[in-house]
Amino acid sequence: MRANxxxxxxxxxxRRNLTMTIAVIVTVAIAMALLGVGLMINAQVSRMKxxxxxxxxxxxxxxxxxxxxxxxxxxxxxxxxxxxxIEAAIRALPQVENVTFENSATAYENFRTxxxxxxxxxxxxxxxxxxxxxxxxxxxxxxxxxxxDQLKAIKGVSNVVNHQAILDRFFGLLERLRWAALVVAGxxxxxxxxxxxxxxxxxxxxRRRETGIxxxxxxxxxxxxxxxxxxxVIAGLLGGVVAAVLLIISKVFLFESMAAxxxxxxxxxxxxxxxxxxxxxxxxxxxxxxxxxFTLRRYLKV
Amino acid sequence: MIHFDxxxxxxxxxNRPALDHVSVDVDKGEFVxxxxxxxxxxxxxxxxxxxxxxPNSGAIHVAGKxxxxxSNFKVPHLRRRIGCVFQDFRLLPNKNVYENVAFxxxxxxxxxxxxxxxxxxxxxxxxxxxxxxxMPDELSGGEQxxxxxxxxFVNRPMILLADEPTGNIDPATSIGIMKxxxxxxxxxxxxxxxxxxxxxxxxxxxxxxxxxxGKIVRDQSRGVYGQAY
Numbered sequence: 001m002r003a004n005x006x007x008x009x010x011x012x013x014x015r016r017n018l019t020m021t022i023a024v025i026v027t028v029a030i031a032m033a034l035l036g037v038g039l040m041i042n043a044q045v046s047r048m049k050x051x052x053x054x055x056x057x058x059x060x061x062x063x064x065x066x067x068x069x070x071x072x073x074x075x076x077x078x079x080x081x082x083x084x085x086i087e088a089a090i091r092a093l094p095q096v097e098n099v100t101f102e103n104s105a106t107a108y109e110n111f112r113t114x115x116x117x118x119x120x121x122x123x124x125x126x127x128x129x130x131x132x133x134x135x136x137x138x139x140x141x142x143x144x145x146x147x148x149d150q151l152k153a154i155k156g157v158s159n160v161v162n163h164q165a166i167l168d169r170f171f172g173l174l175e176r177l178r179w180a181a182l183v184v185a186g187x188x189x190x191x192x193x194x195x196x197x198x199x200x201x202x203x204x205x206x207r208r209r210e211t212g213i214x215x216x217x218x219x220x221x222x223x224x225x226x227x228x229x230x231x232x233v234i235a236g237l238l239g240g241v242v243a244a245v246l247l248i249i250s251k252v253f254l255f256e257s258m259a260a261x262x263x264x265x266x267x268x269x270x271x272x273x274x275x276x277x278x279x280x281x282x283x284x285x286x287x288x289x290x291x292x293x294f295t296l297r298r299y300l301k302v
Numbered sequence: 303m304i305h306f307d308x309x310x311x312x313x314x315x316x317n318r319p320a321l322d323h324v325s326v327d328v329d330k331g332e333f334v335x336x337x338x339x340x341x342x343x344x345x346x347x348x349x350x351x352x353x354x355x356x357p358n359s360g361a362i363h364v365a366g367k368x369x370x371x372x373s374n375f376k377v378p379h380l381r382r383r384i385g386c387v388f389q390d391f392r393l394l395p396n397k398n399v400y401e402n403v404a405f406x407x408x409x410x411x412x413x414x415x416x417x418x419x420x421x422x423x424x425x426x427x428x429x430x431x432x433x434x435x436x437m438p439d440e441l442s443g444g445e446q447x448x449x450x451x452x453x454x455f456v457n458r459p460m461i462l463l464a465d466e467p468t469g470n471i472d473p474a475t476s477i478g479i480m481k482x483x484x485x486x487x488x489x490x491x492x493x494x495x496x497x498x499x500x501x502x503x504x505x506x507x508x509x510x511x512x513x514x515x516g517k518i519v520r521d522q523s524r525g526v527y528g529q530a531y
Binding site for chain 2: 210214215
């Protein structure tokens with residue numbers, strides 16, 4: 001087997017079909033980039049789920065004096081005995097794992113740190129404006145729907161905010177994005193397949209004299225087919241490289257800017273990106289090899 | 303060397319057989335003319351020897367191998383022992399004489415040192431010394447056919463198949479082509495040549511096998527083209 005012979009054949013083939021080769025590279029690149037984005041969203045979601053599943057709580061706010069919430073009409077604020085009754089009522093619920101009390105001062109501290117970069121907002125709020133609350137942790141965060149109704153029914157509770165519901169909406173959005181990316185990637189993979197098939201067919205037609213003579217003088221099938229398969233592999237690899245660049249760009253500009261809104265350590269890591277790039281490269285090349293072989297079986301009979 | 307036993311070949315979508323119960327033996331080192339009108343089955347015979355086609359019935363042995371039992375995987379190895387020359391030369395227009403001949407060795411993975419040694423020898427054998435760097439379109443038809451013969455012979459095949467090699471060449475040049483074929487034959491290579499050219503067949507006085515409608519109608523050693531009774 002003479003490598004330089006094969007490579008010169010490959011180079012000639014790629015150059016003769018330059019437009020088709022570019023079409024293949026672009027299609028493979030976009031297909032693999034979308035597939036990669038889908039996988040990256042997947043990794044991001046699972047990281048976020050890991051991060052949040054231990055932290056999600058239901059905030060059960062208590063009525064203050066002159067509280068505008070409808071449930072607190074006429075209330076003069078919740079006193080100590082009522083607090084104990086409310087806590088007992090919450091603990092009585094079977095889905096509840098743990099309850100902690102958060103007083104106005106702690107709430108104000110949390111508020112100040114959360115909005116540290118917005119001093120005007122912080123200055124406008126006083127510690128006594130912050131409602132007291134019970135932070136309720138559930139055994140299974142997904143069972144929140146029934147619990148919320150029961151919590152709202154407790155007398156002295158102004159409002160119930162469930163972090164899980166907010167997260168679910170966010171995860172739902174990511175999930176839809178992922179599916180959209182994967183469906184478009186799937187369609188593009190099919191068109192990449194057909195394009196590669198066509199490119200190889202054109203290439204085989206362009207070189208029918210050479211392949212005819214090769215068959216005649218007894219070149220092995222591998223020797224005849226390898227240049228064509230290599231053409232596909234190289235186009236697939238180049239497409240994979242372009243896809244890798246697109247994925248790195250999307251990591252920097254999409255996922256990192258998104259991470260600003262998320263908890264710090266739920267971010268997508270670079271080694272996740274590296275894994276995704278490796279996987280998409282392999283898939284891109286494998287698609288090209290399979291498409292080349294299928295076409296050659298039809299157009300390069302021995 | 304080539305052994306046909308009761309071979310019948312019918313192409314798909316055709317009811318008349320291209321070869322009809324043909325039995326023939328070609329020994330090692332023989333020179334055989336295959337004559338007959340167009341469509342009499344000469345090309346089919348050659349294609350069957352190369353295993354480019356499969357017979358519908360009958361057995362074919364080439365170089366001691368039963369072609370029916372030869373797996374597709376081994377067909378290239380069979381073809382390395384058979385050289386082929388055609389009416390239309392089939393040279394690569396973007397390669398010069400040397401490269402065209404060397405191509406046949408490159409694609410079967412021969413080492414470069416070997417190629418550099420044998421290609422000039424064969425170019426000399428076919429009488430093209432000094433023209434190794436010409437492109438095919440700078441050569442006459444006769445010279446192009448010599449390149450094709452060099453390419454067919456460079457791997458020292460046991461059999462050389464020639465399908466009307468003088469079909470595109472004027473009679474004076476054809477004599478030169480036949481001399482090269484004769485020279486190749488004298489090295490011990492079996493030559494089977496399909497032709498229409500009566501003058502050549504008559505002048506060579508070799509074995510003649512005549513086909514008509516897929517049947518052998520004459521098999522004569524030291525024969526001539528026309529009926530000689």
